[in-house]
Amino acid sequence: MRVARVLTRLNLGGPARQVLASDPILKDRGFDLRVFAGSPGPGEGDLFDELRARGVDVRRVPGLGRAVTGVGDWRAYRRLARELREFAPDVVHTHASKAGALGRLAARATPDAARVHTFHGHVLEGYFPPFVSKRIAALERRFADDTDRVVAVSHATAEDLLRLGVVSEERLMVCPPGVELDALLDIPGLGAPDRRDGALRELVGAGPGDALVGVIGRLAEVKRPEVALEAFLTIAGRHGRAHLVFVGDGDQRRALESAIAALDDALRDRVHLVGARTDLPAVYADLDVVLASSRSEGLPVALIEAAAAGLPVVATSVGGVPELVAHERTGYLGETADELAFGLDQLLSDPASRAGCGQRARMRVEARHSAKALADRLEALYRAVVEARQ
Numbered sequence: 001m002r003v004a005r006v007l008t009r010l011n012l013g014g015p016a017r018q019v020l021a022s023d024p025i026l027k028d029r030g031f032d033l034r035v036f037a038g039s040p041g042p043g044e045g046d047l048f049d050e051l052r053a054r055g056v057d058v059r060r061v062p063g064l065g066r067a068v069t070g071v072g073d074w075r076a077y078r079r080l081a082r083e084l085r086e087f088a089p090d091v092v093h094t095h096a097s098k099a100g101a102l103g104r105l106a107a108r109a110t111p112d113a114a115r116v117h118t119f120h121g122h123v124l125e126g127y128f129p130p131f132v133s134k135r136i137a138a139l140e141r142r143f144a145d146d147t148d149r150v151v152a153v154s155h156a157t158a159e160d161l162l163r164l165g166v167v168s169e170e171r172l173m174v175c176p177p178g179v180e181l182d183a184l185l186d187i188p189g190l191g192a193p194d195r196r197d198g199a200l201r202e203l204v205g206a207g208p209g210d211a212l213v214g215v216i217g218r219l220a221e222v223k224r225p226e227v228a229l230e231a232f233l234t235i236a237g238r239h240g241r242a243h244l245v246f247v248g249d250g251d252q253r254r255a256l257e258s259a260i261a262a263l264d265d266a267l268r269d270r271v272h273l274v275g276a277r278t279d280l281p282a283v284y285a286d287l288d289v290v291l292a293s294s295r296s297e298g299l300p301v302a303l304i305e306a307a308a309a310g311l312p313v314v315a316t317s318v319g320g321v322p323e324l325v326a327h328e329r330t331g332y333l334g335e336t337a338d339e340l341a342f343g344l345d346q347l348l349s350d351p352a353s354r355a356g357c358g359q360r361a362r363m364r365v366e367a368r369h370s371a372k373a374l375a376d377r378l379e380a381l382y383r384a385v386v387e388a389r390q
Contacts, residue, residue, distance in 0.1 A: 002032040003382060004089040004113075006080065006103030008066050008096055010037045010051060010058070011044035012248075012276055013218065014153075014177060014301035015095045015120050020047050021180045021371035022378055024054040029379065033057060034087050036080060036103075038064030043249030044218065045276040059083060064099060073102060080106035089113050091382050096120055097136075104143050114385035117143070118151040118175070121298030121319060124164055140166045148385045151175045154299040154320025175381065176323075177299050178374025183281040184308035185366060190288065190355040199279070200286040204245055204272040211242045211348050214287040216280075216302040219250035224316075226252075227293035227337050229259060229271065231314075234341035236267055239348045243270045245287070247277055284309035288354060289347050293340060297321055307365040312357035314343035330361035 005023070010016040016037075023033050034057045040046050052058045061083070063069060063076030084092065084106055093116040094103035100117045107115050124137050144150050144167040151173055152158035158174050161167050188195040196208070206212055215228045225246060232244040246256065253273065260271050277283055284290075290306035290313045297319035304324065306313050313331035315321050327333045332343025347354045367373065 001030075001091070001382060001386065002034070002087060002089040003091045003093060004084055004087055005033065005035045006064075006092065006094045006099045006106075007035070007037045008064060008099040009040040009044070010035075010047040011040035012047065012278070013044070014298070015118070016047050017179050017301050018177050018374060019056075020051055020054070021178055022375040023051070023056045025371060025375035026379060027055055029375075031379075031382075034059060034083075034089070036061050036064070036083060038062070038066075038076065038099075041066060041250075043253070043276055045278060064102065066098065068098065073098075077102045077106055081109040084113075085109040090386050091116060093118070093382075097123055101139070101143065104147065112389070114148045114382075114389050115146065116149050116151060116381065116385060117147050118153065119157055119161060119298065120153050121157060121296060122160060124160065124166070137164050137166060144168075144171065147171065148388065149173060149381065151381070152298070153177050154323055156320045156323065157298050173381070175374075175377050176368060177301055177304060178369050178371050178377070179301055179304060180371045181305070181308040181366065181369065184284060184305055185362065187281065187285045187309050189310045189362075190358045191351060195285055197282040197285040200245065200274070200283050203274060204243055205269070206243050207241075209241060211239065211288045212286055213242060213244050213289045213291050213344060213348075214283065214306075215244070215246045215248070215291050215293070216283070216306070217248045217292075217300070219246065219248055219252040219256060221252060222294060222296050223250075223252070224293045224295055225256050226259060227316075227340070228291050229256070230337040231291065231293065231340035231344060232271070233263075233267065234338065235345045235348065236270065238345060242348055243272065244291075245272045245274060247274055247283055249276045280305060281309070284311060287311055289314060289344065291340065291344065292316065292321070293337070294318055294321075299323060304365050304369045307358075307361035308369075310355075310358040310362045312347050312354055312361060314340050314347065316340070324365070326360070326364070330357050330364060 063072035
C-alpha cells in the first residue's frame with residue numbers, strides 16, 4: 001500500500017514526532033510511504049534528516065510552511081499535485097490546517113486515492129474573530145465532505161468537530177497520539193539515585209537538591225508561556241529551591257525574555273530559557289514536574305512524554321488534556337494561573353506524592369501511546385479506507 005503523508009513542517013512538535021514514531025514501523029511492515037513537508041520556522045528544530053535516516057522517503061515542498069503566503073501557497077499546491085500524481089498513492093493523509101487544505105486540494109490529482117485528515121487540535125474557535133472562525137469552519141465542512149475519514153487526536157477534539165458541524169459522526173474517528181517511549185520508560189522513577197542525567201541542571205545552574213519545573217514546547221501565543229511564568233512566580237517564595245525551565249522556542253520568546261528581565265535578581269536566576277532541545281530523555285530525567293498552560297490543545301505529545309518519564313503534570317484543563325492527566329492522581333488540572341500555582345505547590349511540597357503521581361502517569365500511557373500502538377491504529381485505518389473504496 002502506498003501512503004502519502006502531508007504535513008506543514010517536520011518540527012519538534014506533536015504531528016512530526018508521531019510520524020517519526022509510526023512511519024518507520026509501517027515501512028518495516030511493507031508500506032510504501034512518502035512524507036511531504038515544508039520548512040520549520042526559526043528555532044523550531046527539524047526532524048527531516050532524522051526521518052530520512054530511518055529509511056522513510058521524505059520530500060521538501062517549498063511554501064508548505066505554517067504561514068499563509070498567497071503565491072507560495074499556490075506553488076506548494078502545484079508541487080504537491082505533481083508529486084502525488086507521480087507517486088499515485090492509495091491513501092493521502094494530511095495533518096493540521098494548512099497542509100490539510102493544500103494537501104486535500106492536491107489529492108484531486110489522484111482521484112482514486114482515499115483521503116484521511118487529522119485534526120491535532122483546531123483553530124475553529126477562540127483564535128480569530130467570530131466571522132473568520134465561521135468561514136474557516138465552513139471551509140473545513142467542505143473539505144470533510146470530500147474526505148473518507150476525519151481523525152481527531154482526542155475525544156474532546158472529536159466532540160468539538162461534531163458540535164461545530166464540521167464532520168458527520170460516521171466519518172469521524174479518534175486516533176490518540178503515539179510516540180517513541182522506550183528511552184523515557186527506561187528512566188528510573190522520581191527519587192531514584194540514578195535518575196538524573198545532569199546536563200540540564202548543569203546548564204541552568206541547579207543543584208542536586210533543587211526542583212526543576214519544565215515547560216516543554218513552542219513558545220507560541222496559544223501555549224501562554226506568560227501564564228506558566230505567573231504560576232511559578234506565585235509559589236517561588238514558598239519554594240526557594242525551585243527553578244522554571246522553558247524548553248522550546250517560538251515567536252513569544254522575546255516577550256518572555258522581557259518579562260524575565262523585569263524580575264529581581266534572585267528570581268531572574270531561577271527562570272531559564274534553554275531553547276529547543278533534541279535530547280528530550282535527558283531533559284525529562286532532570287525535571288521534577290512538567291507545567292503546561294495552553295488555552296487550547298488536542299492531545300499534547302509533551303504530556304505523554306512527561307508521563308512516560310514518570311513525571312507528574314500540572315496543566316490547564318483544555319482539549320484532550322483531562323484524557324491524559326487524572327486530577328490529583330497523576331497531576332493537577334486548573335483553569336487559572338492561581339490554580340496551576342496550587343498544583344505546583346502541592347507537588348513541590350511532597351516528594352513522595354510527586355513520585356506516586358509520576359508512577360501512575362507512566363502506567364497510564366505505556367501501552368496506549370507507544371509508537372507501535374499508533375502504527376497499529378494507522379494500519380487498521382488505512383486498510384479500512386482503501387477497502388471501503390473497492
